[in-house]
Each structure stands twice: as C-alpha cells, then as structure tokens.
Amino acid sequence: MIPYGRQNISDQDIDEVINILKSDYLTQGPKVPDFEAALSQTTGAEHSVAMNSATSALHVACMALGLGPGDVLWTSPITFVASANCALYCGAKVDFVDIDLTTFNLCPNELEKKLVQAETSGTLPKIVVPVHLCGQSCDMAKINELSKRFGFHVIEDASHAIGAHYQNQPVGNCRFSDITVFSFHPVKIVTTAEGGVAQTNDPELADRMRMLRSHGITRDQGLMTKDSDGPWYYQQLMLGYNYRMTELQAGLGLSQLSRLNEFVATRNEIAQRYDDALSSSVFDTPKQHADCYSARHLYVLQLDSERSRLAHMEVFEFLRSEGIGVNLHYIPVHLQPYYSEMGFKHGDFPNAEAYYQRAISIPVFPTMSEDDIRKVVQTVLKVPAK
Numbered sequence: 001m002i003p004y005g006r007q008n009i010s011d012q013d014i015d016e017v018i019n020i021l022k023s024d025y026l027t028q029g030p031k032v033p034d035f036e037a038a039l040s041q042t043t044g045a046e047h048s049v050a051m052n053s054a055t056s057a058l059h060v061a062c063m064a065l066g067l068g069p070g071d072v073l074w075t076s077p078i079t080f081v082a083s084a085n086c087a088l089y090c091g092a093k094v095d096f097v098d099i100d101l102t103t104f105n106l107c108p109n110e111l112e113k114k115l116v117q118a119e120t121s122g123t124l125p126k127i128v129v130p131v132h133l134c135g136q137s138c139d140m141a142k143i144n145e146l147s148k149r150f151g152f153h154v155i156e157d158a159s160h161a162i163g164a165h166y167q168n169q170p171v172g173n174c175r176f177s178d179i180t181v182f183s184f185h186p187v188k189i190v191t192t193a194e195g196g197v198a199q200t201n202d203p204e205l206a207d208r209m210r211m212l213r214s215h216g217i218t219r220d221q222g223l224m225t226k227d228s229d230g231p232w233y234y235q236q237l238m239l240g241y242n243y244r245m246t247e248l249q250a251g252l253g254l255s256q257l258s259r260l261n262e263f264v265a266t267r268n269e270i271a272q273r274y275d276d277a278l279s280s281s282v283f284d285t286p287k288q289h290a291d292c293y294s295a296r297h298l299y300v301l302q303l304d305s306e307r308s309r310l311a312h313m314e315v316f317e318f319l320r321s322e323g324i325g326v327n328l329h330y331i332p333v334h335l336q337p338y339y340s341e342m343g344f345k346h347g348d349f350p351n352a353e354a355y356y357q358r359a360i361s362i363p364v365f366p367t368m369s370e371d372d373i374r375k376v377v378q379t380v381l382k383v384p385a386k
C-alpha cells in the first residue's frame with residue numbers, strides 16, 4: 001500500500017541523532033535553541049518556541065494570549081481536532097466558521113458575516129485560528145484586517161505549511177498574525193518524530209510561551225518578580241506544563257530543515273503531475289490561489305458524483321483495494337461525537353459537510369518513486385465514469 005504521507009529520513013538525519021545520543025545533553029541542551037534559531041531564519045519570525053507537539057504549541061499559544069473561561073475561539077471545521085481542542089484546554093468555548101469551497105480554507109466572507117452578528121450579540125471571539133489546509137495559506141490579509149476591526153487575536157495553524165509562501169513571503173513570519181504554529185509529526189513536511197513550534201514577533205508572548213512550556217518557571221532575572229536567592233534560584237510565575245522538545249528531536253529537526261526547500265519543491269512537482277494527469281478524471285483537482293505557494297502537505301481530490309459511476313465510499317474502497325493508501329482530511333470537527341454533545345449538528349456548516357462528502361487525499365510525499373506516482377495516476381484514472 002502506498003501511504004498518503006511518509007517521512008524522508010537521510011543518513012545525515014540518523015548520524016545527527018546518534019551524535020546527540022553520545023553527547024552531554026539529551027534534553028535542555030544547545031540543540032533546541034539552535035533549531036529555534038534555524039526556524040526563525042527559515043520564516044523570518046523573530047522568536048521560535050519549540051515544543052513536543054503542535055498540539056502543545058496551540059495550547060501554550062492560547063494561554064499566552066490569555067484565553068480562558070468566558071472566552072470563545074473560532075476555527076475551521078475542516079481541520080484536525082487539535083485546532084479546536086486548544087480552546088477547551090483553557091476552559092474557553094469553540095465555534096466554527098465555514099470553509100470556502102475553492103480553497104477549502106476558512107472563508108473570510110463567512111468570517112466577516114459571523115463577526116458582524118457576534119458584535120451585535122456581544123459574543124465576539126478572543127482568538128481566531130485559520131488553518132492552512134493542505135499547505136496553502138488562508139487569506140491572511142483579509143483575516144488580519146478583520147482582526148483589527150473586531151479586536152481578536154490570530155493564531156495561524158500552519159501545521160501543514162512550513163516552506164509555503166503567501167504573497168511571496170514565508171508562512172510563519174507572523175506578518176498578519178500574533179502567533180504561527182507548525183507541526184513536525186512524521187506525515188508533515190519536516191519531522192522531529194513528535195514536535196511543534198510556536199513563532200511570534202512579540203517578545204512578551206515569546207517569554208510567556210517559553211515559561212508555559214516548562215512549568216511556568218523562569219531562570220531569567222529580568223522576568224523574576226522578586227530578588228534572586230542565589231545562583232540555584234528559579235521562580236515559578238504561572239502554571240505551566242512540561243511541553244519541552246528533546247535534543248534528539250531538535251537535532252533531527254535541524255537536519256531535516258536543511259532539506260525543506262527540496263521537500264516542498266518535490267511535493268509541488270508531484271502535485272503538478274497530478275494536476276496535469278487527472279484534470280479529465282471523475283475528480284476535481286485542488287485549486288491554488290494566486291497569492292499562495294503551497295507546501296503541498298496533502299493532495300485532496302473532490303469526487304464529482306455527476307461524472308462518477310461509483311459513490312464516494314466505493315471509490316475509497318476501490319483505491320485502497322488497488323494499493324493506494326487514500327485517506328480523508330478531515331471529518332468536520334463539529335460532527336465529532338464530543339463536539340455534537342456541545343450542541344453542534346449536521347447542517348451547521350454546509351460547505352464543510354459538502355466537502356467531506358467528496359474529499360479523498362491521494363499519496364504525496366517526497367520519497368515517492370516514479371513507479372509510485374505512475375501507479376497512483378493510473379489507478380485514479382481507472383475509477384469509472386458514468
């Protein structure tokens with residue numbers, strides 16, 4: 001079975017991890033700051049706070065922005081559950097904004113409509129989390145404009161999008177947001193096995209996130225609220241967690257990051273092959289906005305039921321039976337049982353639900369062989385038309 005995504009581990013990656021195993025530090029050494037500096041270099045954000053996952057980074061980002069009980073966070077229903085769960089960890093509520101049916105990203109016009117209504121009812125969100133689905137940036141200029149007009153914070157969930165560009169600038173530079181989060185899970189663009197980062201240009205947010213990832217503790221005199229007792233001294237200033245990244249993860253990440261441009265270029269080449277080969281299939285191929293260079297984390301086809309003889313489920317089963325490890329990104333979060341219990345139901349976000357009825361992710365990852373790519377194309381073209 002050709003999986004929908006897979007990591008690319010080189011001999012250099014392996015050597016780097018072995019060297020760290022033989023070094024003095026397995027955690028809290030020099031590699032995490034080195035990796036953070038390299039991440040800031042990559043995107044142009046001033047501060048990078050590496051953590052043990054993007055989920056942790058989203059949680060810490062929400063805490064640093066003061067999200068708490070009585071507050072609301074809005075995100076897209078077409079995302080991994082972590083984009084929404086981060087609000088619940090803080091005791092806040094979640095609501096969703098429907099997607100745009102050409103990019104599958106949170107729709108800025110829907111967002112504006114919902115903000116206007118929320119302003120009259122006094123239920124404006126404290127944070128909006130746009131998700132750069134498949135690696136293609138949301139319309140951040142418009143979202144930024146709305147954030148100023150309605151006074152909310154923005155956390156970009158860029159888990160799919162390291163190496164992507166928006167308006168010719170790297171995603172992650174936080175030009176249009178308070179914080180950007182990336183994931184380094186093995187299916188993502190670069191991996192640290194588990195891992196994530198929060199980036200920001202705001203030094204105070206960066207300090208708070210650094211404390212929150214490590215118990216709420218600081219050893220920085222400048223941040224302490226009373227005099228130091230001595231050289232052993234540290235202060236706990238808030239309730240934090242242990243969300244630290246290890247040296248092994250950071251070393252792997254540094255080594256992977258040196259191939260970021262290559263990874264993203266290869267993903268784009270494969271996507272271009274699919275665009276060309278599958279344009280006259282029973283599927284619609286994904287559209288790219290002119291402002292965006294996608295990292296191509298996912299390649300999502302949309303089944304056209306007018307053209308296809310098989311239903312969505314049958315297509316899924318057919319492709320899997322032929323050895324193509326198709327997947328579905330994502331089940332609308334508001335339809336998850338846990339979210340239904342909060343009162344969300346079918347019909348709440350019709351575009352997200354329509355997308356879910358048609359979406360199929362086909363394999364895209366940089367170590368796909370020529371044979372893999374050809375096999376995916378040929379098998380997708382075998383899905384019969386009416």
Ligand SMILES: *Cc1c(COP(=O)(O)O)cnc(C)c1O
Pocket residue numbers: 052053054055056079080082083131157159160183184185194195196
């Ligand atoms: C993968 C992913 C996450 C969570 O990342 P982890 O590093 O696994 O915690 C969050 N949001 C989106 C959109 C993701 O794809």
